[in-house]
Amino acid sequence: MNTQDLQTEEETCGMSRRGFLGLLGKGAVCAGAIVGAVGAGSAIGASEAGSGKRAYQQNDKQFAEAVNNPPKIPEYNWNDHQWAMGVDTTRCIGCLRCMEACKMENSVQMDANHNRTWVERYVYLEGSNTALIDSQADPKNIANAGSETKFRFDNRYKDVKVEKAFFVAKLCNQCEHPSCVEVCPTGATFKSKDGPVLIDTTYCIGCQYCVQACPYGARSFNESRGTAEKCNWCYHRITKGLNPACVEVCPTGSRIFGDRNDPESPVSLFIRNNHVQVLKPEMGNAPNVFYVGLDKEVV
Amino acid sequence: MEHVFEHVTPFVGYVYPNETDFPWSQLIVIYPYITGLVAGAFVISSLHHVFKIKSFAPISRFALLTALCFMIFAPSPLLFHLGQPTRAFNAVITPHWTSAMAAFGYVAGFYLCLLILEVWFAFREDIVAMSKARSGIMGKIYGLLTLGSDDVSEHALAIDHKVARILSMIGIPAACGLHGYVGFVFGSLKSREWWSSDLMPVIFLLSAVGSGVGLVIVLYVIVSKYRKTPIIDETMRGLLYVMFTGVAIVMVIEGLEILEMFYKAREGVETVRELIAGPIWVGMYIQWGMSVFALLTTSALLLFNVHGKRLVTWLFLSGLAMMIGVLAMRWNVVIGGQELSKTMRGLLTFTPELFGRESLFTVLIISICPYILLFLITKLLPPWNEKIEPDHRVSEVQNLHRISLGMNQTQ
Numbered sequence: 001m002n003t004q005d006l007q008t009e010e011e012t013c014g015m016s017r018r019g020f021l022g023l024l025g026k027g028a029v030c031a032g033a034i035v036g037a038v039g040a041g042s043a044i045g046a047s048e049a050g051s052g053k054r055a056y057q058q059n060d061k062q063f064a065e066a067v068n069n070p071p072k073i074p075e076y077n078w079n080d081h082q083w084a085m086g087v088d089t090t091r092c093i094g095c096l097r098c099m100e101a102c103k104m105e106n107s108v109q110m111d112a113n114h115n116r117t118w119v120e121r122y123v124y125l126e127g128s129n130t131a132l133i134d135s136q137a138d139p140k141n142i143a144n145a146g147s148e149t150k151f152r153f154d155n156r157y158k159d160v161k162v163e164k165a166f167f168v169a170k171l172c173n174q175c176e177h178p179s180c181v182e183v184c185p186t187g188a189t190f191k192s193k194d195g196p197v198l199i200d201t202t203y204c205i206g207c208q209y210c211v212q213a214c215p216y217g218a219r220s221f222n223e224s225r226g227t228a229e230k231c232n233w234c235y236h237r238i239t240k241g242l243n244p245a246c247v248e249v250c251p252t253g254s255r256i257f258g259d260r261n262d263p264e265s266p267v268s269l270f271i272r273n274n275h276v277q278v279l280k281p282e283m284g285n286a287p288n289v290f291y292v293g294l295d296k297e298v299v
Numbered sequence: 300m301e302h303v304f305e306h307v308t309p310f311v312g313y314v315y316p317n318e319t320d321f322p323w324s325q326l327i328v329i330y331p332y333i334t335g336l337v338a339g340a341f342v343i344s345s346l347h348h349v350f351k352i353k354s355f356a357p358i359s360r361f362a363l364l365t366a367l368c369f370m371i372f373a374p375s376p377l378l379f380h381l382g383q384p385t386r387a388f389n390a391v392i393t394p395h396w397t398s399a400m401a402a403f404g405y406v407a408g409f410y411l412c413l414l415i416l417e418v419w420f421a422f423r424e425d426i427v428a429m430s431k432a433r434s435g436i437m438g439k440i441y442g443l444l445t446l447g448s449d450d451v452s453e454h455a456l457a458i459d460h461k462v463a464r465i466l467s468m469i470g471i472p473a474a475c476g477l478h479g480y481v482g483f484v485f486g487s488l489k490s491r492e493w494w495s496s497d498l499m500p501v502i503f504l505l506s507a508v509g510s511g512v513g514l515v516i517v518l519y520v521i522v523s524k525y526r527k528t529p530i531i532d533e534t535m536r537g538l539l540y541v542m543f544t545g546v547a548i549v550m551v552i553e554g555l556e557i558l559e560m561f562y563k564a565r566e567g568v569e570t571v572r573e574l575i576a577g578p579i580w581v582g583m584y585i586q587w588g589m590s591v592f593a594l595l596t597t598s599a600l601l602l603f604n605v606h607g608k609r610l611v612t613w614l615f616l617s618g619l620a621m622m623i624g625v626l627a628m629r630w631n632v633v634i635g636g637q638e639l640s641k642t643m644r645g646l647l648t649f650t651p652e653l654f655g656r657e658s659l660f661t662v663l664i665i666s667i668c669p670y671i672l673l674f675l676i677t678k679l680l681p682p683w684n685e686k687i688e689p690d691h692r693v694s695e696v697q698n699l700h701r702i703s704l705g706m707n708q709t710q
Contacts, residue, residue, distance in 0.1 A: 113307055113320040120313075133644060137316035139307070170315075179490060185403070186386075187395035205389050206382020208322035209400050215490040217315025217641050221322060226382030283489055299313065299642040 064201045067235065076239050082260040083195040083238055085171070085247070086270035089293035091254035092167040094119055096136055096151035098246035098255065103149075105234060105245035112137040112148045114220045116231035117171035117246055121153055122297055126161035131297035168298055169255060171246070172197065172218040172231035173279065173287030180210035180219060180230070189228065195288055196235050201227045215283045233257070312570070312645030321637055321649055324657045325630075326376040329666060331481045331503060332629045333373045336669075338474040338504070339511010340366040341414075343541065348421075348467035354537035360421055360682035361522070362515050366474075367414045368673040374407055375665050379656060399484045410477050413470055419446075420463040422680045427451050428687045440679075478507045485632060492567060492643060493574070493636040498556045505552060509545035509593075510625035512538060516618030518673075520611060528683070535610050542614070543597040546621060550590050553628070567643025578648045579635040582627045589624025593617040 102117045103110060115137065122131040134141065136151045144154035157165070174196045181191050188204040191197050204227035211219045211228060222229040234244035238257075242248070247257040258265030263272075267290075270276070276290035279298070291298075307319045340362045346352045347359035355362075378384045391404035419426075427449045430441035448455075479500040486499025496502075516538050523530045560571060575583055596617040600610060638647045652658040681687075 111307075113317060115316045118316045133313035133642075135313075135316050137319065179488075181397075183398045183400065183488070184395050185390040185398040185400035187393055188389070203386070203389060204383065205386040207377075207380070207390075207400065208382070209398070209484075211317070211322040212637075213488055213490055215641060217317050220317040220320060221382065223382070228382075299644055 067198060067201060067232070078192060078194040078239075080261065081194040083174075083233060083288075084258065084260045084267045084271070085174075085233065085244075085289045086256035086267050086274075086276065087169050087289060087291050088254045088256065088270070088274075089166055089168050089291060091252040092119065092169055093252055093254075094121055094153050094167040095251060096153070097249045097251065098169060099136060099151045101245040101249040102231070105237075106231075108229070109220075109222060109224070110149045112142055114222065114229065116218075116220075116229070117169065119153075120168045120170060120298075122164075122166055122168065122295060123157055123162055124164040124297075125157075126163045128163070131164075131295070133297070133299065166293065166295065168291070168294070169246075170216065170218070170279075171289060172233075173216055173285065173289045174231075174233060175288065176286035177284060179213040179215060179283070179285060180228075183209045183213040185209065189230075192235075194239075196232045196238075197230070198232050198235060199228055199230060201225055204228055215280050215285065216287075308647045308649060310640070310645050310647040312640070313642050314640035314645035314647055315642060318637075318640055318647065321634075321647075323633060323637060324380065324649075325634070325651045325659060325662050326380045326657055326665075328626075328629045328633045329662050330373065330376040330380075331478075331507075331633070332510070332626055333369050333376070333666075333669070334478055334481055335503070335507030335625065335629075336511045336514050337366045337369045337373060337410075338478040338507040339509065339513070339545075340369065340515050341470055341474045341511070342508055343512060343515045343538070345467045345471050346537070346541070348464050349471065352537065354531075354533040357531050357534050357684065358515060358519050358538075360684070361519065361677070363414070363418055363421060364676055364680065364682055365515060365518060365673055366511075367418055368676060369669045370407075370411050370414055371672065372665060372669045374403075375668070376662075377403075379661055379665070399480070399487050402480070406473075406477050406480055410470075410473050413466055413473060417463055417466040417470065418680070419444075420459050420466065422682075423448065423459050424451055424456055425680065425687060432687050475504055479504045485636070490641055491636045491639070492560075492565070492571065493639045494632065496556055496560075498552055498559075499632075502549065502552055502556060505545060505549040506625045506628055509542070509549050509621050512542045512545055513593075513618035513621035513625070516542065516614055517622065520615045520618075522677075526683075530611050532606050532610065535614055536606070538618075539597055539600055539610070539614055542593070542617065542621065543601060546590060546594045546597060546617075550594060553590075570639060570643050570646065574635060574639045574646055577646055578638040579631050582631040582635065585627035586624050586631055589620040589627065593620045593624065596620075 096119055098117055099115065099119065102108060102115075106116060108114055108116050118135050118137065120133055120135045122133055124131050134153075136142075136153060140156060141152060141154050142148055145152040178189075178191055178197050181189050181197060184190075185207060186203055186205055188201075189197060189199045189210055206221070206226040206228065208221050208228065211221055214230075219228055219230045221227075234242070234246075237244060243257050244255075247255045256266045256270045258267035258270075260268055260271075262268060270292075271290055274292045276292055277294045278287040278290060279294075280287075308321055310319060343355060344359045344362035344366060347355035378387060381387055388404070390401055391408075394401035394404070396402075423445070426441055426444045428451070430438060430445050430449065433441055482500030482503030485494040485503075486496050489495050516535075519534070519538075520530060561568060596613050599605075600613055600617075605613070634649050638649055640647060654660050
């Protein structure tokens, strides 16, 4: 099946798929609203998220509390786990429900330049040796969606011949040797024993050296809190035995999560059964997000 | 839709979505600039104190005060930049030593203490004299500044000089450390191609000396005109030598860095080329244009053995050029580094804010403050090695009278 066939197929079943994804999205939004309602304080519902204002589900104090003191489960011991993630780019359809779920779950600022996860689209036009790259934060995609809070890729390639196209989901790599932790002057960001790199938002001074140091552009700066911001693989969820929000909502199973200490966990199987790669291995950061189906053009 | 791109930096090519929010703004441009001026001014003051080069004696103490005034304001751009400025001391209380930034509080604090101590030792004799010559509140202030040490015997003064010299000797590596360290903060980041260079600390250090010497030249000329005092030819020649050496070396090393980048031609070198031709071309023209001007001028001044008024005019101009050129260089490094995307596939174009916490207005205020402080501090501690006269004409007359009486008695 060539790309054009794929496109036609997508067009024909687009409605139903979109409807299904919409439902998923609504589910995530509802979940967010519930969390927000429980959280009270500065909780802003999902309806306000569309207005372009920066929306939060939790107030700063609650957020810090959630990061610093994740819900204790009697049996959770961070020495017993080694979390890892896999991304199968051959399965990603660029629906961006992962982004939506992440923004809702983690109170990420809703504008286009604050993302804990995002999806990149790589398109080789016919006869071209290099890929055209864009993400959902591309101005054209935002203009097409009509808002920064609606995550959509536009259909800009419909009139040109596409040779090869694929999506690559990006998020914090929770590196073994994280540059961000290395450069943090206060130790507010640290590598947890079970894998994720966390931020103590009550101790961060907001110098943004970590934002500079991350080779993957995974960090951003939360102006309202005055502190750094990044993906922590939904630490509050994984320590309860749940999947990160992005993994939970992915309709195609292109994001795989699990414990590497468990040889039968989805991620262990994914790494064992595939030739996996990591992003920018030359940086020496030893990422913990493993990819299948990367391309020479992936940045 | 209007709100959508309000605070998104425009870009071409592909950049990571989070990069459209610039982490370090123009405040981080002037931070290394100000510390650079400190380092340069301190080196000039040390040339007299440590190496006993006579030609720098007239401006040695003035350069020392300049270094102090700029050092006091060096951390302020950082404080304005921090997201949580009230937590700034977290980095000092619990430094995370793997971070290049963690030592900042200690390095800057140490250097500030060193400068204050050296100023005190260098000015103690004057302070004691003024505590005696001045009356009223100023007399009391000078009295306090003596810290109870009013011994101005030859032996005590010799100790003062010795201590000031030792402090100055410690100060040279400290100044180099402070500034080389600022270069390391940038150069040690592997994530940014434009910064990640082993030459960065050296470039920062040498350009710091260049801009600092430029500052001392400019201030010395302006102050001399203002005070209507002669500009000493020998001093200007001395400054010329330092300036020429600084400009020549820094240009070679900066050139080497760019040459190396293009010769290695690693992945994304086309984007680096576009960066130079695109977002920072104005900055590059200013940086290199001013440097070439300073180099040519100082070379000509040396070659034709120029003295007097022409030396003053042209050295003043090349000092000013060096200050502007190094400021442009700081911009090109700090802003240019962030305009080149980490993807090496895109370029951003930074537009500074005019008003606000992190804006050009803040930069302007912070840049002016050291000059105002310097003006005030030279009123408090005149560094011109002039005889200290009592402030009241009456007492002056009385003194003259007393002297004449004494002379009469001896006769």
